[in-house]
Amino acid sequence: MPKKKLSEAVPGGGPGGSGATSYDVAELAGVSQSAVSRAFRKGASIAPKTREKIMRAAKQLGYQPNAFARGLITRRTNLVAVVISNLTNLYYPEVLAELTQRLSAVGHRVLLFSLASESEIDEMLGLIWPYRVDGAIIAARLKDDQIRQFNDRGIPIILYNRVGEAEPAASVACDSAAGTRELIKGLLAAGHQRFGIIAGPEDSYVGEERLESARRHLAAAGIEPFLYRGGFDYRSGEEGLRALMEQAGGKLDAVIATNDAMAMGAIDCARSTYDLAIPDQISIVGFDGVGPATWSGYQLTTIRQPVRRMAQAAVDMLIERIEQPGMIPEQRLFGGELLPGRSARLG
Amino acid sequence: MPKKKLSEAVPGGGPGGSGATSYDVAELAGVSQSAVSRAFRKGASIAPKTREKIMRAAKQLGYQPNAFARGLITRRTNLVAVVISNLTNLYYPEVLAELTQRLSAVGHRVLLFSLASESEIDEMLGLIWPYRVDGAIIAARLKDDQIRQFNDRGIPIILYNRVGEAEPAASVACDSAAGTRELIKGLLAAGHQRFGIIAGPEDSYVGEERLESARRHLAAAGIEPFLYRGGFDYRSGEEGLRALMEQAGGKLDAVIATNDAMAMGAIDCARSTYDLAIPDQISIVGFDGVGPATWSGYQLTTIRQPVRRMAQAAVDMLIERIEQPGMIPEQRLFGGELLPGRSARLG
């Protein structure tokens, strides 16, 4: 009785029960298990008509190679971890959708992790390791030692809109500084004098970059802006506008919000609470170019991140680093597109 | 030489390289591989101080059990497939965030699939099978034969805001009919006479339910509404309002949009194109209760789906069915919450 490892009779009795294995297919096709394995590996040494015979048997049994068995032996899992800090942000769903589809297109599956707070990262890493992912795309703030853990394990990662500090890490980001500079150049050219900034939380990398850039360019024009710190959400925008108006004694020419959600909050607040006409009485700009920014109720003046290109780049870079480990981490910075909108007067 | 299967010297030389196995830990701790395995399985027969010794060795090597090896032998992968048709919808990111976090909390990982179009489902199923997921949560429209494939393979699924037709399937949904009835009851009580409906695409299950319910309740009051079919997005809402105004000869009392995004589009269009005051000159209602619905610029009158409770229920039901296969599929219908908002006059 040389045949072994044949799965039990299918419980349901129907064709293609859950557990057809390569041995089952081999038996039905009258070949060895190795042949079945080869039939499913493109480029393997197998006669076309044998493959065809095997494929026919496989289809009949509803056989699909077990990714766990395959991953165990090949050490390639075709899994990519995607870590996104807060999904309820308006911006990330778009990124996630792009990443998921592009990763699928190149044969990888997405293992999704979302964080309720950045402090959960270490805990989450412990959940990633067992799955031996081939790589990771991370849109959350990793500390150097966390990046190092990936490097030590030889798992390539791409940071999305973040960059490593001491530890080398490949990254894809939108040029926040340049985008902010464009906006400010326009606002200054249009003659705005009294500026307010609605910034994000201090632990946001892009938020700080945008804030920093805004301050620098305003300072170059001899302007000291009022500042409010929010949480990147709509309510922070409303609250921020109120706070800034207070600080500025009601006289504010322009408000720079470091993302669109806050800009929209500021716009609604300016209209409803202060009865200001936008952009005639006050200019408000955002950053990101999320969907609602182009809604006719807002028509936000903002910088649109080239999400599709960025996602494509992240996936390409990751695959490249998976195929060819040990490459020097590359950093790609994308320029955003200025959406003129109608929420600000630009010169 | 009885010791075998020890991994090579760690390439990086650092502690905790990528490939520590249970054999490595066993050697370092001076025990057998079986002991290591037991140390990581709660409830296994192992002396507390042996476990401690092993855990220390494991930590030193950065060892984490290989989920692929474990999954292969236990036939439990701790993976749950989550399928979401279009992520760029405002509603689903919230659902996804909830699902991901709750699944994590019960020890499951999310394998995410997103669809560019519903026609890709068959293709996507082929990508799911190899991973032998323990279960699936599906917010996309499955045909009966697709549901059957899950049933045949013994993979429990929960349909989210969808229900099976002929084929039995567990599901979690928000009661669209009841929610719509509430809205219409209110609108009728406030004396609205001329109604328009901005519906979603015909292949949306919830969309059709809401439309159907709206028509029925209006018919009961002897009202025949104008109808426009959109695509569930903001632009459809704008376009829809325009189309309805045209149909109604500019005289429209109330507009029922079958989701919030379209309702917001309709509101903006009513204000900017027709210069109508909301809700004084026209009432507009939505459905879902997405984030922007409560923004002060909209304050949408809508039905909020209890997303958190629904996600929790979906996860609970799924886990239950994973632990105890063969249960009769249960269907849970949740009532929504009426958010009065300020976009409609309700009686």
Added chain:
DNA sequence: ATTCATGTTGCATCCGAAGTCAAAACTGGC
């Protein structure tokens, strides 16, 4: 017909953890 190159095939082994089972190490009672 013989030889050699090329293309296919099957056998045996491996990946890494989990579980079975029998042997070994404790435990307490006398």
Added chain:
DNA sequence: GCCAGTTTTGACTTCGGATGCAACATGAAT
């Protein structure tokens, strides 16, 4: 100190597919 009863332990096998290697088939060249 000995014995029965209970933990605890390690050797061995298993999950399902991939792959090196040797055996085999095929066809062309001699």
